[in-house]
Each structure stands twice: as structure tokens, then as C-alpha cells.
Amino acid sequence: MSGPPLPLIENYLRETSFWQVANIGWGCKLDPKLISAFVEKWKLETHTFHLPCRECIITLENVQLQLGLPVDGSVLTGSAQFSD
Structure with missing residues (x-):
């Protein structure tokens, strides 16, 4: 870091x-072995983790909930432009 x-x-x-x-x-402290294990389970084609117990999908809603991000504003795509 x-x-x-x-x-x-x-x-x-x-x-x-x-x-x-x-x-x-x-x-x-990040555990490189744990990160490598997750990377090996990631399937790029479907954007999912394929774990021994079942498939796991991480959605934008999951990220929003875990990080506590607000979703009540405007959508931002491309370059950010700030205005007053």
C-alpha cells in the first residue's frame, strides 16, 4: 500500500x-495467497467466482452496500466534470 x-x-x-x-x-497486510486463490476462481466470461460450494456473483449493488456508497445522485460516466 x-x-x-x-x-x-x-x-x-x-x-x-x-x-x-x-x-x-x-x-x-494483504495475503497474496488468498488473493491468488480468488483470482484463480474468477471467470472473466461471466464475471463470477466459481467456488466449490457454488457460483458467486458480485454486483454493483453488493459493492454499494458493502462500501456504504450513496446512490441517490447523478450517474457519472466517462470523464468527470465538476461544476458549481
């Missing part, structure tokens, strides 16, 4: 409710 986000962009991350997302994993 490279450390927390730079103070220069902290306000932007907080305004867009992405501050907590930018800090995920900071200060945590």
Missing part, C-alpha cells in the same frame, strides 16, 4: 462520498 490519499484530493473524495473507499486496505 502506498498510504492514504493526498490531502490535495481529500476534499473531492469527501464531497463525492468516496473518502472511505479511498482508504480501504490502508495499513492492512
Whole structure:
């Protein structure tokens, strides 16, 4: 991990409710063997994990719920453009 986000962009991350997302994993030790095991189970064609017990799909709703991201704003696609 490279450390927390730079103070220069902290306000932007907080305004867009992405501050907590930018800090995920900071200060945590990642287990390369565990990550490799999950990568081996990922099926690119179907965007799912194929585990011994059954297939597991991670949806955008799952990500939103786990990270506590707000979904009540405008959709952002392509380049971000900020306006006042």
C-alpha cells in the first residue's frame, strides 16, 4: 500500500462520498495467497467466482452496500466534470 490519499484530493473524495473507499486496505497486510486463490476462481466470461460450494456473483449493488456508497445522485460516466 502506498498510504492514504493526498490531502490535495481529500476534499473531492469527501464531497463525492468516496473518502472511505479511498482508504480501504490502508495499513492492512494483504495475503497474496488468498488473493491468488480468488483470482484463480474468477471467470472473466461471466464475471463470477466459481467456488466449490457454488457460483458467486458480485454486483454493483453488493459493492454499494458493502462500501456504504450513496446512490441517490447523478450517474457519472466517462470523464468527470465538476461544476458549481
